[in-house]
Amino acid sequence: MGQINVVAERSLDAAPDRVLELVSDYEGTRPQLWPANITDYQVLAGGKGPGTRISYRLHATKKRIRDVTAEVTAPDEQTLVESDQNSTLRTVWRVLPQGTGSTVTVTTTWTGAGGVGGFFERIFAPIGVRKLWTAVLDNLTSRV
DSSP, rough: OEEEEEEEEEEESOOOOHHHHTTTBTTHHHHHOTTTTTTEEEEEEBBBSTTTTEEEEEEESSEEEEEEEEEEEETTTTTEEEEEEEOOOEEEEEEEEEEEEEEEEEEEEOOOOOHHHHHHHHOOOHHHHHHHHHHHHHHTTTTO
């Protein structure tokens, strides 16, 4: 069992405050950013920024579906952390100034399985998660 890290990054022509405003809007913007492999998305509490609770189903493959119930925290003004309450899955959104725009980095980590299943998870799961965040960042780019 080892930790798996997946990172996706994007430079945007928008101020960091604007990007964080969109990313932390779990009621309005976030549902519009999800690709098709996220279903049953709900806001359970809050809706904007820290204190928000969300749930969704992540379809990694046709047979591998993960139910996520995440709580949102903000350790600083540039970071949102979505911590799954059902597993070790954790996604960190970091938005930093870059020139006249910003850089968004999304990092997802979790503790992978051991054995043969864990071997395949370490190889294939990061590909799927990176595709997920690339699609979300593509959708975010079109909204800023």
